[in-house]
Amino acid sequence: MSRRRLILLSLGGTITMLPSAEGGITPKLGAAELVASVPALGEVADIIAESPARLPSPSLTPAHLVETARRIEDAFAAGADGAVVIQGTDTIEESAFILDLLVAGDRPVVITGAMRGADAPGADGPANLLAAARVAASEEARGLGALAVLNYDIHAARFVQKTHTTLPSAFASPMVGPIGAVAEGRPRIFARVPRKPVLPAAAGPPAEVALLRWAMGDDGRLLGALPSLGYAGAVIEGMGAGHVPADAAQAIGDLAARMPVVLASRSAAGPVFTETYGYPGGEIDLIRRGAIPAGMLSGLKARLLLGLALRGGSGKAAAGAAFAPYQ
Numbered sequence: 001m002s003r004r005r006l007i008l009l010s011l012g013g014t015i016t017m018l019p020s021a022e023g024g025i026t027p028k029l030g031a032a033e034l035v036a037s038v039p040a041l042g043e044v045a046d047i048i049a050e051s052p053a054r055l056p057s058p059s060l061t062p063a064h065l066v067e068t069a070r071r072i073e074d075a076f077a078a079g080a081d082g083a084v085v086i087q088g089t090d091t092i093e094e095s096a097f098i099l100d101l102l103v104a105g106d107r108p109v110v111i112t113g114a115m116r117g118a119d120a121p122g123a124d125g126p127a128n129l130l131a132a133a134r135v136a137a138s139e140e141a142r143g144l145g146a147l148a149v150l151n152y153d154i155h156a157a158r159f160v161q162k163t164h165t166t167l168p169s170a171f172a173s174p175m176v177g178p179i180g181a182v183a184e185g186r187p188r189i190f191a192r193v194p195r196k197p198v199l200p201a202a203a204g205p206p207a208e209v210a211l212l213r214w215a216m217g218d219d220g221r222l223l224g225a226l227p228s229l230g231y232a233g234a235v236i237e238g239m240g241a242g243h244v245p246a247d248a249a250q251a252i253g254d255l256a257a258r259m260p261v262v263l264a265s266r267s268a269a270g271p272v273f274t275e276t277y278g279y280p281g282g283e284i285d286l287i288r289r290g291a292i293p294a295g296m297l298s299g300l301k302a303r304l305l306l307g308l309a310l311r312g313g314s315g316k317a318a319a320g321a322a323f324a325p326y327q
C-alpha cells in the first residue's frame with residue numbers, strides 16, 4: 001500500500017493550550033507544533049498541517065466548520081486519503097455532526113481534542129492525536145462518515161456527546177455506544193452506522209435556529225419572541241419522548257405556523273418519534289400542531305441539521321425532508 005496522506009486542521013481547544021500570563025490556559029500551539037510533538041505520527045502518514053483558527057471551542061461558529069468541510073473536500077480532491085480535525089472538546093459533538101453532514105465520499109474524517117492541557121501531567125492530547133490519525137489513515141474507517149476519536153474510543157458523529165466536564169473519558173454515545181476502538185494501535189470497528197444524505201458545503205453556513213430546553217411548569221411564553229429575533233427555525237427539547245405541559249402546546253403550534261419547529265428530547269438518549277402519547281402537549285398533539293420529530297437526533301444535532309436545511313430561505317417542506325432519513 002502506498003504511503004497515506006492526511007490533511008490535519010487545527011481549530012484550537014485545550015489540546016493546544018498552555019498557561020498564559022493572564023492566568024489559566026489559553027490556545028497557543030498550532031497544527032505544525034502539535035504534529036512535531038508526536039513523532040510516531042510520521043509512521044502513520046505524510047501530514048499537511050494547517051491552523052485555520054486558534055480558538056477555545058465555545059467561540060467556534062458553524063461557519064468555521066462549513067469552511068473546514070470545504071477545505072477537507074479540496075484536500076480530498078487533491079489526493080489526501082483522510083482528514084483529522086483538532087478542536088476543543090466543548091463543541092466537538094456539534095462540529096463532528098456538521099462535518100458528517102457536509103463532507104461527501106468515503107474517506108475518513110476524524111475529529112479529536114483533549115481534556116487536559118498540553119503541559120498537564122497525563123496530557124491526553126498526544127495519544128488522542130495519534131489515535132485519530134491512525135483511524136483517518138485506515139481502511140476500516142472508510143465509509144463511516146465523520147468520527148470522533150478520544151480516549152481510544154471511536155464514536156459516530158451522529159451520536160457522540162460530551163458527557164463529563166473534566167474527565168478524559170468524557171465522550172460517549174449514549175444511544176448506541178462507541179462504534180469501535182483503537183487497540184494496540186489498530187482501529188477496530190464493531191458496528192457500522194449507515195450514512196445519511198450529504199448536504200452541499202458550498203451552500204454556506206446554516207440559517208440561525210433557536211434551541212430551547214423545556215422545564216417543568218414552563219408555559220412557553222418565550223416562543224412568541226423568536227420570530228422577531230430573526231430566527232429561521234426552532235428546536236425544542238421536550239420532556240421524555242418529546243412532551244410539554246398541556247398549556248404550552250398552543251405556543252408551539254403558533255410558532256410552527258410561523259417557522260419550522262423540530263421536537264427533540266431533553267433526555268440524554270432515545271428517539272422522538274410520533275405515536276405513543278395522545279394527551280395535550282404529548283408528541284402526537286405537538287406533531288399534529290406542526291412540529292417535526294427529531295427522530296434519532298439530539299437537540300444540538302437537530303439544530304444544526306435544521307439550520308443547514310433552511311439555508312437560502314427554504315421552509316417547512318425542506319425541513320421535513322431533511323429529518324425524514326433520521327426517523
Ligand SMILES: NC(=O)C[C@H](N)C(=O)O
Pocket residue numbers: 012013014015055056057058087088089090091113114115116
Ligand atoms: N477540553 C477542551 O477542549 C475544553 C475547552 N474549553 C474547549 O472546548 O476549547
